[in-house]
Amino acid sequence: MTRTAQEVLADAVQGLAPGEGANRLVPLIAAGEAPREVITAFTLEQHHVIAGDRHSFAHLAGRAAEEPAVARFFESLTLGEDLARSLLGPLATACGLDEEAVRAHEPRPACQAYPSYVAWLALNAEPVDAVVALTANFAAWGGYCAAVGSALREHYGFDNPACGFFDYFAGPGPEEEERSAEAVAAGLASGRLSEPLAHRYGRLLQAYELMFWDGLAVR
Template identity: 60%
Template sequence: MVRTAEEVVAEAVRELSPDTAANRFVPLVAEGKAPREAVAAFALEQHHIITSDRRSFHQLALRSTADPSVVPFFDALAQGETVALERLGSLTAACGLDDAAVRAYEPRAGCQAYPAYAAWLALHAEPADVVIALAVNFAAWGDYCATMRDALREHYGFDAEACGFFDFFAEPDPKAAEQCLSAVRSGLDAGRVTERLAHRYGRLLQAYELMFWNTLAGL
């Protein structure tokens, strides 16, 4: 029986859903116990992550020309990273950081493992498989951003503008969800999806994201 894109994505999300209890940083922020320096480090690390991921998504779009329905998914992600980078400026400013501080910051290896692996996927993985892996990862990322947004307002005094970065990722995007399914559907029709590999990529992305959060928790 041929599986649908909806079934493939739903199974990946179900099987690879992260152990949220393993994330040590988000609960600290939710309780107002994370130091402001760690919140600032989050913003500084994101400057490097977003610029890297934007290039990775552009590369995946370029490699997806054989599957026209896959290209809009990665193009939209790259455009979204541009919006996120713009909103990140208000967060770094709320942390008391200026442009010089952003430029001078030296990123931590544990925080940059995720974008490094995303760049590897952009060069080596089948784009349709990457779509599935990212669908798994984005589901967890959105929940974390919602928690961070609410906690920074309640415990740290950040205003709506400062939390705009988290707002961007926290709310479900029906258009993005449909683009994801369309891309997976195209990949399935073309025989380009290997679910075993897609799950591997998703599992590793989840692990590297957890490394990001727990590196911050150690500050």
Template identity: 55%
Template sequence: MTPSAAELLASTTARLAPDPQANRLVPLISRGEASRETLAVLALEQRWVIAADRRSFLHLAERAAATPIAAAFFTSLAEGESLAAERMTAFAEACGVTAERTRTYDPLPGCQAYPAYVSWLALNASPADAILALTANFSAWGGYCARIAEALRTHYAFPDEARAFFDLFAQPAPDLDSRATAAVSAALDEGRLDETAAHRYGRLLQCYEAMFWNSLRAIP
């Protein structure tokens, strides 16, 4: 029996769940052992990621224009990145990041591999396959954000506004989930979904996600 869209999203997310040991930084932040400099570099790298991902999602929305359900999913992601950019400002300021440092900062290749691959997906993957891969990855990202938000409160005494970026992604997103399910369901019905390709894309996203965090782990 062919699985439903909801079942396929759930099973793909479970299959692509990262090894608990893959991310070597978030446990340090959770224990309050990461330096303020590491948090500052996290803020600087995220500024690059947010801007790049927003453009990638907008491009995917354009490519999916003939399928309004999928286009709405990517448009929602782009809008989320715009909100994330606003909330990142308070986190960066709490980390002591100045406007001058932001302007002159040179990003780390290991951190920017993830948005570079999202850009590749925006250019090369079918929108339906990208939805499945991205949704599976978001589960791990949301878990990391929840742990960081709690650590910023308990170990680093960051105010609410400085934690808002991580709270945004840690919260459930039922509207986004329903759009992903509807888009995957339509793709299944029309034979537009390549599960093998989507799984491959999702696996690479998880690898690049781990690379992002572990590149930051090397910061003193």
């Protein structure tokens, strides 16, 4: 039976979802029990994550030039990273960070494993396989961002502009879901999609995602 793009993506999102309790930090933030310093660390690390991911997505878009639907997916992600970078400004201000503090920050290895692996995917993975892996990870990431954005308002006194970064990533809109499905449909039609490899990449992305959150608590 021929599988649809929606079935492929649903299987990846469900099959690669982190287990309950896998992320140890987000529940603490959601309950207001994590120190405010982890939000500061998050903000500092994200400056490096966003810069790396933007370059990786742009490279994947270029590699996917022969499949326009796949290229559009990554072009959209590239533009999304530009917006995300602008939304870090109010969050940094709320954390008491200025440009000098951001520049002086030395990134933590555990927090930078994720963008390092995205860069590996940009160089080595079939782009449509990366679409599936990233879509599965974004589902988990979106849930984390939704929980943190709510907690920052309720427990930490952050205002709406400071939470804009988390609101942006809290869940994919219809356009994002459509682009993902179109990219996967193109990969199915061309025979370039390998679900086993896509799931391998997604499993590793989820693991590196959890390393990011764990790394925020490291002193």
